[in-house]
Amino acid sequence: MAGIYKGKYASLGLFLALTALPIALGIGYALLRSMGLAGLGAEGFTLRHWEAVLSGGEFWRSLGLSFRVAGCSIGLAGVLALAAVLKAPERWQRGGLSWLMYLPLTLPAMVVAFVVFQMLSGAGLVSRLAYKLGLTSGIQDFPNWVNDSWGIGIIAAHVFMATPFFIILFAQLYQSERLGEYAQLAATLGATARQSARRVIVPVLLRQSFPTLVLYFIFVMGSYEIPLLLGSQSPQMVSVLTIRKLQRFDLADIPQAYAIGVLYMVFVAAAAVFLLRNNAEKTSSTC
Amino acid sequence: MLKTMLKYTFAGAVLFPFALLLVFSFGQNWRFPALFPALWTMDNWQLLLTSQSDLAQSLLRSLSISAGIATAATGLGFITAKHIAYHPWRQQWLTLAYLPYIFAPVILAATLQFFFLRLGLAGNVPGVLFAQLLIAYPFGVIFFTGFWNDRMRAMEQLSATLGGNKRQTFLRVLLPAAQGALLVCFFQAFLISWFEYGLTTLIGIGKVQTLTVKVFQYIGEANIFHAALASLLLALPPAGLLWVNKQVLFKTS
Numbered sequence: 001m002a003g004i005y006k007g008k009y010a011s012l013g014l015f016l017a018l019t020a021l022p023i024a025l026g027i028g029y030a031l032l033r034s035m036g037l038a039g040l041g042a043e044g045f046t047l048r049h050w051e052a053v054l055s056g057g058e059f060w061r062s063l064g065l066s067f068r069v070a071g072c073s074i075g076l077a078g079v080l081a082l083a084a085v086l087k088a089p090e091r092w093q094r095g096g097l098s099w100l101m102y103l104p105l106t107l108p109a110m111v112v113a114f115v116v117f118q119m120l121s122g123a124g125l126v127s128r129l130a131y132k133l134g135l136t137s138g139i140q141d142f143p144n145w146v147n148d149s150w151g152i153g154i155i156a157a158h159v160f161m162a163t164p165f166f167i168i169l170f171a172q173l174y175q176s177e178r179l180g181e182y183a184q185l186a187a188t189l190g191a192t193a194r195q196s197a198r199r200v201i202v203p204v205l206l207r208q209s210f211p212t213l214v215l216y217f218i219f220v221m222g223s224y225e226i227p228l229l230l231g232s233q234s235p236q237m238v239s240v241l242t243i244r245k246l247q248r249f250d251l252a253d254i255p256q257a258y259a260i261g262v263l264y265m266v267f268v269a270a271a272a273v274f275l276l277r278n279n280a281e282k283t284s285s286t287c
Numbered sequence: 288m289l290k291t292m293l294k295y296t297f298a299g300a301v302l303f304p305f306a307l308l309l310v311f312s313f314g315q316n317w318r319f320p321a322l323f324p325a326l327w328t329m330d331n332w333q334l335l336l337t338s339q340s341d342l343a344q345s346l347l348r349s350l351s352i353s354a355g356i357a358t359a360a361t362g363l364g365f366i367t368a369k370h371i372a373y374h375p376w377r378q379q380w381l382t383l384a385y386l387p388y389i390f391a392p393v394i395l396a397a398t399l400q401f402f403f404l405r406l407g408l409a410g411n412v413p414g415v416l417f418a419q420l421l422i423a424y425p426f427g428v429i430f431f432t433g434f435w436n437d438r439m440r441a442m443e444q445l446s447a448t449l450g451g452n453k454r455q456t457f458l459r460v461l462l463p464a465a466q467g468a469l470l471v472c473f474f475q476a477f478l479i480s481w482f483e484y485g486l487t488t489l490i491g492i493g494k495v496q497t498l499t500v501k502v503f504q505y506i507g508e509a510n511i512f513h514a515a516l517a518s519l520l521l522a523l524p525p526a527g528l529l530w531v532n533k534q535v536l537f538k539t540s
Contacts, residue, residue, distance in 0.1 A: 128322055
């Protein structure tokens, strides 16, 4: 081990081989395939698959849904987490709850999606409770909360996963930024609890957690398992749409899948590199 | 009053999925509008103990893959991170490490599937291991970049001043100092692999049946009781690791 440790260039070479090289190969092949220059049934240089993706509307609807779902999930989870931390900041630092809030993080996305399906589907637990309470007369009366075009089930699953994570994040920031002391100072200067929260605590929490919120937003946009189980047939979130087109028997759909993959990568990379460039140092130092 | 309500609401919401999975894992026949399964049985759990059981094999396969990935990602990440942390282009290197996550592992796997097929790495465990390493190794690097700070560099210099060679410094100074961080990274890389579905199913082309693949298969077959059991098996090891992880975090802090 110590031998490898000496090899600076071997280390950096390995890093490039396992990070940059696969990405470059993947994007390169996807570009060639989407332009008809590689793969089964390669027809020679053409941009028709790109035109089909860019003008067809399916990709844009899919990107729009992914963006909407990520925005709603992060927004709802953020508000819930902020409310929980502002209401009782000390409760999340020690005691039983501080351990319990880590538990949802041990559930894989697929399991969360499965549980949400069993809760919110027409034959799910909530629907059964509604029937028992006389609110519905059967499965058909229950609203479509899963596999719906609004992505309600997907958002519910992501909110369940993100809220505890944000509570942990905000509670740690509350402590490390000594926001309790700032709140006391604001109170001494005559601020009400609401003013102190709105003008002091929340702005600091949001500013400090901004890189993490951006990364989580991108994570939700690219999520696969949850929309696969809880999403509708149309529109589909970008990851699901890409894989569905890739696995179709129609060979004309496969180049489109690669075009969508490249477009998505370019879209999120441009956004993320721009936003994270100035924050990578800060984020890595939290280790 | 409100704080107590908040506490119980949160605790209930957190524990509910585990309770639901536990109930289903012992149940059979859940017809609308019953709130609970009509039959309670150990049959689902006995499936695990059956020799040649698919589920037991998937559990062992997932454990082996995740342990292998966690070991490789932690070891390689620890070493690579040192060179990146002290590199003048540290920030640029780190940006590269974030890319597999930003691009979404499943989309990255889709673009790489051709190469895995060509290299004979599709549909087998070595291929899945290599594919998961592409996700877990950058995490290890990101994780340890913060560890290699000025304090560690000063400790290395002190060890050299006192006559220690590089090997001794590594084995007797740096490794013991990194013990807690190594353990935490191991657990988290284990979880990355343990939770992985999209990339595993694409590169494994459905042949490498890890637990997540099995859960999806059961859901597809509308076998919610086996799906619940497999889900519980997926959730329990991370919950155990979390407990150990938190003990280590508390100790190190």
